Amino acid sequence: MATALITGASSGLGAEYARQLAARGADLVLVARDGAALDAVAAELRPSGAAIEILVADLLDPDQRAKVEKRLADPDRPVEILVNNAGYGLPLAFERNDIDEEARHLALHVEVPMRLMHAALTPMLARGSGRILNIASVAGFIPRSTYGAVKGWVISFSRWANGRYGPKGVTVTAVCPGFTHTNFHERAGLPPGHEGVPGWMWLNAPRVVAESLRDAARGKAVSVPSLKYKLLVGLTRILPSSLAARAGESGR
Template identity: 45%
Template structure:
């Protein structure tokens, strides 16, 4: 049975990916900081879907613990990697401690870089495998460090997809907008400021993303609403977007 490794699988998009891949018949390696919660999720997924779940507790922003996760790709075949772990910040860049900004950079950029590198080397040798890097629609806009990090994830993934296609390895950036998860609660965001039609269901999002991966897409943008927003952003002057936008796609209200 093939195995998939998922970071941040205890809730939201990561948990939806865990359920989806279990339904597809994959055994799972679940990676997050909270070992107790990981074990609860692993037990529930095994009970629901009958697949094996390996728990790997690690703080991915710690280089030594990240190295342990990287080593897992060498100790046994991983057919699918889902880089999902991340967090957002309610305050603007200049109002945050630089240490917190560095931690976000490490998790959203450095960890994605290193785990993708660790994953694709054995995938290339086998001639098969897939990497899904969870990015954001925010990456198509200029909205501070979070958007900058997600822009990098999207461009990195799309470029790598072109390079690895001939080697049998698929890479895709998933670029959701607002999704009903714990992400925004942890930011302390007031979710009522976002129109209800902008919110997405995590399970439906992941189902659509998996279909896009199977169709060979390198960038997956959910629903016509968000695809229209991204398309429009290419033609609307940046200054106009800045003036009319009162809430960023990362959930922060402009001052």
């Protein structure tokens, strides 16, 4: 039975990955800052028969993050699936944002998944098997303040890593959903449904997770859930930068 470690597992896409992986027979290591919320997710999923381990950790704290890195690197308790999901958004007005908060945002979206991947890769490559899913966004394909920039890094690095390690049995997939109904936007201080985004552009978390797990199983470097977002991503390749930037102003 596979073991999956999921960051940001207390809510949103992270909790949905936990549900779907448990339903597929995986054991779970759930990571987040909120221990009570992790306990609630674990209580929901234990009837499925999954063995569930909880790691309460602030991934921006080096000492706390080290616990997660150590768990990933443990050859006696192998983690076959890593889901780098932890993240949050900031307002698009970079010039008005607190620069220290921007630095934390950069670290959580770039440094943290890089470090966790590094910890996971050695035992995965030694076994010749493993899957890593890095949660990015369609924002990574368009100019969209620092959020688009960090997600662009995730996509680029995942593409390279999948090409490098996929032939050795370890696949790396950048998951790029569009607007998805979770508590992500509420945590950014925005009530759901009030972002000027048409209803047809919204996805639901179960669909995003199911499609991304399918794409990861197929060894895809990039997963863009839903046909409509695949088409939109295709358009970004031909739009002038000024138009793409304007499109990126929609929503948060």
